[in-house]
Amino acid sequence: MTRTPGRRTFLAGLAAGVGSLGGCSALAGDRSPTVSLLAAGSLNNALENGLRPAVDATLQVEARGSAEVARLVAEAQKDPDVVSVADVALFDSPMDPEWYAEFATNSVVVAYNQDTDGGQHIADAGVDGWYRPLLDGDVSLGRTDPDLDPLGYRTLFVLELAAEYYGTTAELRAEIPRREQVYPETQLVSQFETGSVDAAVTYRSMAVDRGYDYVELPPEIDLSTPEFADRYASVSYELPGGNVVSGAPISYASTVRDESPAVLDVFAEQTTGQYLREYGFVVPTDYPRYTGNVPERVTH
Template sequence: MRGHTEPDVPLTSRRAVLAAAGTLLGAGCLGLGGDSVHVLSAGSLATTFEDHVGPAFESETGTELRGEYFGTNALIRMVEDRTTVPDVVVSADATLLRDRLAPDWDVTFASNSLGIGYSPDTAFGEALTSGDGPWYDLVTDLDSGEFAIADPDLDPLGYRAVQAFKLAEREHGLDGFRDEVLETAYREPEEPQLMAGVETGSTAAAVVYRNMAIDHDLPFYEFPPAYNFADPSLSDHYATATYTTDEGYTATGRPIVYSATVYEDAASPAAGRDLVQFLADSGQLLVDAGLTVGDTLPTAHGTTPEGITV
């Protein structure tokens, strides 16, 4: 979905709140044996995998999907440190996956859009819905901690929020806007909890991907194309905003693209390949979950193994 979503037309869906964030199942029992596949995935896909992909994949193959969900930076650290050994790694930033883990191959299978997920019952939500002011004025009027972003040192969603603030600052002539927002924004370390915080009232709004708001049946205010990271034709423009993590990795602004690969030390590599192929073949299922699958997806990067056809 391209362009700006009017605030009085909330984007909602049929499901669902994950009861817990982060680790959903103990890593020690995951990926051991041919009847399950252990997925270490970006937190923004938690509901997508648990409620959509997992049940459909098990129905088709008889293989249970068992997932853990974290910010992509954090899960890559886990793989690098061998804190967990997954069968499949799924990143919310394909370039980050390639830069940090350097897999021989990966498959990009979906994209997304950045904006604000919010509670319609707060003063902020009412103002945004009624169009009482531009989002950037409404955000700067919030008290400290009422507006949340993912931790940019743990998660592409976090550093994309920071990059979006910078691009919005330029787009709208808002001198110092990025720094002003970051001074008061709460940084959520567990990505799946961003919308849960909005639901419970601990925050009024959060910068999230479109599907995350849909997962929680809450309205979504999509940023304009200039900073929603959804338009591949604006890649050069997005690249003018960067963020350097606390580990020294400099992320350049780029379109949102999800990518999956089978980890080199996977306990169930065949099941992992089956899942990656399933993601590549399940465009409509992913769209139903709130993601975007454009004409250029899926796409293979590198030399894919036997069993992967894109």
């Protein structure tokens, strides 16, 4: 079905550019410790407007595509206190931290601008036919770069899974994507504000947070449901460095690279805070879920 979340005020910091730093300067005389986070672009608004007010430390938040985040840390080009990615597989390669915590999930949706003809085509097609206007060229679509960002390669996964699910003769993964559709994740849905796109393949959290209408996809293709993990795993994408990522249920994960008290306090709030639900993420009852040699002071 087509879901219509309530409109919300466009919050400050949504259009932060890829690689920009948010709130990196403390007020004069502020002696609170500084904690740096390098994070998935889809977490940017939640961190800036949800996490920042909930912690005592001064946060430096840098948002990029998760594949780029993992590469920059693995190549020692970035040295943040906390690393957060939108695909836990990136902590297997290129990063290989000693431990991490999965703390939220999400799903892929097709958001649309109800004020444009193309957006209305998506709305009218609904859950059974959203891909048809995209094939017909009636809709200007936004998506992210699969070489930099899990949402980008998850878009390709959804299209491939959708072709099988709907029984189309068209190869949706091959026929729908075009290079001019690509935008940075932190700017993707804000393209509706400028009229640059009619629709965007995005995370549910991003559509909910920004108050945009969206088509909620079947769980068999939206990468949200562990029950369909085997189905998701049938699709894959090779990143520029040669690493191959496979489809899987979406799971966000964080690790700490400096175990100072201030960093651990921020990490605890980041991975357990109520703000996650407020910004459209799903938090399963068994999260945060820890993997690896987790320090005892992290889990207690």
